[in-house]
Amino acid sequence: MLKKIALSIVGVLAVLIVWQWELVSYGLMQARGQLRILWNTEPVTEVLADPAYPDSLKRKIELIQEIKRFAIDSLGLDKSGSYESFYDQQGKPILWVITAAEPYQLVGKQWNFPIIGTFSYKGFFEKDWADTTVAELKRAGLDTRMNEVSAWSTLGFLNDPILSSFLDRPEGSLAELIIHELTHGTLFVKNNLEYNENLADFVGEYGAQRFLTQKYGKTSVPYQNYMSTKAFYDRHDDHILRGTRTLDSLYRTFKPATPVVVKDSLKWNMIRQIVESADTIRNEQSQSLVRSIKKRRLSKLNLPNNAYFIGYLTYRKQQNRFREEFDTKFGRNFKRYLTYLKQTYPSL
Template sequence: MLKKIGLVIVGVLVILIVWQWELVSYGWMQAKGQLHILWNTQPVADVLANPAYPDSLKKKIELIREIKRFALDSLGLDQSGSYESFYDQQGKPILWVVTAAQPYQLIARQWHFPILGTFSYKGFFEKDRADSTVADLKREGLDTRTGEVSAWSTLGFLDDPILSSFLDRPEGSLAELIIHELTHGTLFVKNSLEYNENLADFVGEYGALRFLAQKYGKTSVQYQNYLATKAFYERYDEHILRGTRMLDSLYKSFKPATPVVVKDSLKWKTIRQIVDSSDTLTDQRSKASTRSVKKRQPAKLNLPNNAYFIGYLTYRKQQNRFRQEFEKQFGGDFKKYLTYLKQTYPSL
């Protein structure tokens, strides 16, 4: 009897694997990549005690620990075992994210994952697999974009390590990154990627400003550079969001009979106009800050496509919503606001 039950279970598993081979294969690749990282991490205490590591690296790691304590104690984010270990990337990218969009609509390609829900991007620990997916998407006629990922969150399911690439960031950018990812581990709503990313961006920026003010003071170089960086990117974000509205209006003006050559000509003319006009944005950041912070602007010789603009809708569209809600309804009391969010939106 047990043998028959076992055979039935094996048969069902085989059917599921054949039926969902792409999902199973992708899940196995992601699991291997994550396990490889976790297997090769070192406890932070060991890194700090190792004389082979330079003091500059150790200071950044200590800063990350301080940022985490601030996020948990002062902001009220959930307790986490993340950022207590260190992974040396040896100068290599660690993860690639693929996004795709319709060529004449600002509609993202969606991927569905069990438990986690729907995402408008797909991550890969293997570059060849990412490139293969991009090739398939292009054959479908979609606009695509592949980006290297500087950090990610396992949403509290695993303890995320400090990546060596973190340590190149200036203090404000580093604080924003750590608080952003810890926010995902505190509140992540299924099938609401735009909400999740916009919230984490808002909390990351708000938390970074508070941390810098507390540690260095509001007149410090660290605080002022981050403030200038934030102001510049807010102008750039609004510029790109205006661009998405221009593109959306253009695409909605297309008729079924509009020739593809005409659609393409108008599309790329508009995108070039958006990119070229970004030169008018003022930038008050110091030269050291602009060198340290990776620019979001696309190269003019390699014009962005709809997948680039979809990214801004995903990450930045709702910033004013969170800011206004936080200030008007909760009087700037962040812990009360966070409690409200956690009670209102069920998290994974």
């Protein structure tokens, strides 16, 4: 009897693997990548005690630990075992993320994963696999975008390490990054990626400002540099989101009979206008930022497509919602606001 049950279970598993082979193979690839990283991490305590590591690196690691304590003690984020180990990337990229969208609609491709739900992007630890996936998506007629990712969260399922790429960031950017990822481990709503990423962005930015104020003061260089850069990117976000709405309005004028050549001409002219008109948001402090952004995006090969705009909506569309709710309904009491969010939106 037990033998029959065992054979039945094996048979069912075999059918599931064949039926969902793409998902299974992807999961195995991701598991290999994650385990490779975890296997090659060093405990932070050992890194800090090792004379082979420079003091500048150790100071950044100590700063990350301080940011983490602040996020838990002062913001009320969940306790976490993350950022207690260190992984040296040796200057190499570690993860690539793909986004895809319809060519004449701001509709992103969705990928479904067990437990964590639906995502509008897909990550790869292996560049060759990411390239193959991009090629397949392009053959299907979709706009695509692939970019390297400097950090990610395993949503509390694993203890995420400090990556060596973190250490190149200035204090404010580093605080925002760590608090963003710890927010994912505190509250992550299944099948609502836009909500999750917008919330983590909001908490990361708010938390970074509070951390810098507490540690350095509002007149300090780290605080002033962070706020100046943030002010530029807030204006840039508003500009891109306005452009996204304009682009969406254009696509809604397209008819089934509209020739593809006409659609393409109108689409790319509109996108180029959005990028070129970024000049309107610059000031003396942000001229170099504008130039670097435009240099990347005005290249014929790098002109942003719908996948880029979908990515922007995923991370930035709901920022004003969180800010207004936090200010007006909760009097800027963050712990009370976080308690409300956790009670209202059940997490994984």
